[in-house]
Amino acid sequence: MTRTTVKDVLDRYESNEPLTMLTAYDAPMAQMVDxxxxxxxxxxxxxxxxxxxxxxTLPLTMDEALMNTGSVVRGTKEAMIIxxxxxxxxxxxxxxxxxxxxxxxxxxxxxxVKLETASTGGVTVDIVDRLTELGIPVQGHIGLTPQRMKxxxxxxxxxxxxxxxxxxxxxxxxxxxxxxxxxxSLVLETVTEQTARExxxxxxxxxxxxxxxxxxxxxxxxxxxxxxxxxxxxKLSKQYADIGAKVRDAVEQFVSEVRKxxxxxxxxxxxxxxx
Numbered sequence: 001m002t003r004t005t006v007k008d009v010l011d012r013y014e015s016n017e018p019l020t021m022l023t024a025y026d027a028p029m030a031q032m033v034d035x036x037x038x039x040x041x042x043x044x045x046x047x048x049x050x051x052x053x054x055x056x057t058l059p060l061t062m063d064e065a066l067m068n069t070g071s072v073v074r075g076t077k078e079a080m081i082i083x084x085x086x087x088x089x090x091x092x093x094x095x096x097x098x099x100x101x102x103x104x105x106x107x108x109x110x111x112x113v114k115l116e117t118a119s120t121g122g123v124t125v126d127i128v129d130r131l132t133e134l135g136i137p138v139q140g141h142i143g144l145t146p147q148r149m150k151x152x153x154x155x156x157x158x159x160x161x162x163x164x165x166x167x168x169x170x171x172x173x174x175x176x177x178x179x180x181x182x183x184x185s186l187v188l189e190t191v192t193e194q195t196a197r198e199x200x201x202x203x204x205x206x207x208x209x210x211x212x213x214x215x216x217x218x219x220x221x222x223x224x225x226x227x228x229x230x231x232x233x234x235k236l237s238k239q240y241a242d243i244g245a246k247v248r249d250a251v252e253q254f255v256s257e258v259r260k261x262x263x264x265x266x267x268x269x270x271x272x273x274x275x
């Protein structure tokens with residue numbers, strides 16, 4: 001099998017086949033996600049708090065993101081690998097934006113990059129236009145954009161048009177600008193279902209929802225939420241397994257057996273002493 005490509009994603013979209021995407025940050029987990037059959041793996045900047053212990057996504061560095069992306073690429077064979085560009089790795093200048101995006105493709109082996117865009121569009125649209133001109137596939141991301149959390153004051157549902165919630169039409173307009181700039185797909189995060197539906201009807205590219213309801217072309221979740229490696233319970237997510245509980249049980253059993261001198265046994269020793 002070969003890796004999923006942009007063309008494959010668009011072909012599945014044209015065939016009305018729902019698209020699937022999950023996050024992963026290291027080779028072992030990425031391998032299992034890949035073997036599970038997802039179309040795309042997002043090496044998210046969410047690694048900052050899901051993988052590295054930070055409170056939000058902002059501290060993630062380019063070097064860390066490149067390392068994570070390379071690990072995921074090496075651990076997989078079939079899924080398209082999309083690298084999330086960290087906070088301020090794009091936007092300060094066109095030159096830096098292009099160089100950093102290119103590093104994910106050239107050094108880490110990613111198939112595409114993802115950029116968050118404010119509800120009003122702006123400079124990110126120009127960056128997308130330049131990247132796609134150079135042959136770097138780009139996935140867009142609008143709605144709730146975690147890299148702007150300090151500006152909007154928290155995880156505010158978008159599409160309501162009140163306080164820090166962008167109006168639906170503003171998001172639709174930005175989605176259309178990003179489509180014209182060349183994105184091959186668009187993540188819609190934490191928006192009202194009606195907003196997601198209107199965006200989906202306006203664009204002719206796949207929309208991938210996370211907390212965006214039912215009227216989109218695919219879904220993405222954070223793997224830690226999916227398998228129970230976090231204590232938080234998010235309305236937008238669903239826990240399909242409680243791996244966290246299994247890990248804790250295994251650790252407790254290990255601790256107990258060592259303290260009781262039940263592990264290791266002669267079977268775990270090389271050339272065990274004959275007692």
